[in-house]
Amino acid sequence: MPTIQRYNASKGFSLLELLIVILIVSMVYFLGFEGVEIGKQRPKALTPLNLKSNIISSELFSGEGTLLCINQCRSCYFRSDVSSPFEAYTSPIDLSNIQAYTIDSYDALTRIEYGRYLDQKICLIMDFFKNGSSTQIILKNDEGSYFLPAFFGEPQRFSSPEEAKEYWLRNTALASDSGAFY
Numbered sequence: 443m444p445t446i447q448r449y450n451a452s453k454g455f456s457l458l459e460l461l462i463v464i465l466i467v468s469m470v471y472f473l474g475f476e477g478v479e480i481g482k483q484r485p486k487a488l489t490p491l492n493l494k495s496n497i498i499s500s501e502l503f504s505g506e507g508t509l510l511c512i513n514q515c516r517s518c519y520f521r522s523d524v525s526s527p528f529e530a531y532t533s534p535i536d537l538s539n540i541q542a543y544t545i546d547s548y549d550a551l552t553r554i555e556y557g558r559y560l561d562q563k564i565c566l567i568m569d570f571f572k573n574g575s576s577t578q579i580i581l582k583n584d585e586g587s588y589f590l591p592a593f594f595g596e597p598q599r600f601s602s603p604e605e606a607k608e609y610w611l612r613n614t615a616l617a618s619d620s621g622a623f624y
Contacts, residue, residue: 449464453513487534488518490581490588491597497570502529515540519559526560541565543580543603549608551580581605 476515488496497503502520510528511518515537529614530597541563544555558562568577568590578592582603589606591613 447598454573474538481527487536489536490540490583490590491599493537493568494570494590494597496533497568498574500531500533502531503570507570509566509568509570510559510564511535511537511540512559513564514538515565518566529600535555537581537583539583540565541582543582543607543611544578545580545607549611551603554579578610 466504471481486496493509497507497509497520499579500520502522504522507522508528509518509520509531516535518531518535521528521529521542526590539555544554546552557569558564566581568579570576575593579590580603581588581590585607586604587600588611589600591597595613598606598609600609602624
């Protein structure tokens with residue numbers, strides 16, 4: 443009879459062994475899968491280099507729209523057309539301390555002053571259109587200056603707004619000269 447009891451006792455796991463296994467599996471799960479959501483991609487934070495691609499791929503964009511940022515570009519709003527109200531842009535934003543520039547009719551770099559929205563100074567307004575174009579603009583922050591093209595091409599990073607301006611003017615001349623063959 444004692445041999446049968448010994449056989450049954452060695453056949454199962456003790457409570458302590460089960461608790462240790464559960465603890466190890468739990469630690470591996472929480473360390474390995476922390477922040478992973480299956481089937482749902484987290485949107486990347488808006489930066490000058492991915493601004494256009496993030497807006498066009500967002501659920502708010504339906505062919506055209508306007509992005510408006512206030513509070514030193516820490517809060518942004520989006521509207522799908524001119525008659526729609528602005529809705530809060532809820533994805534992460536990394537546009538702090540952005541300054542917007544354009545080139546005037548004399549090819550001079552000019553800082554854009556937009557006005558106010560919700561009694562706060564507007565730091566950025568960008569329009570996005572059905573044909574895939576957007577507002578052509580130069581943005582500057584603490585990390586550098588960025589040229590955001592209206593149509594084709596990727597945003598470019600430069601060390602100063604003046605370098606971005608030269609790039610803008612050079613590409614404008616190339617685009618206007620391309621029609622000379624017709």
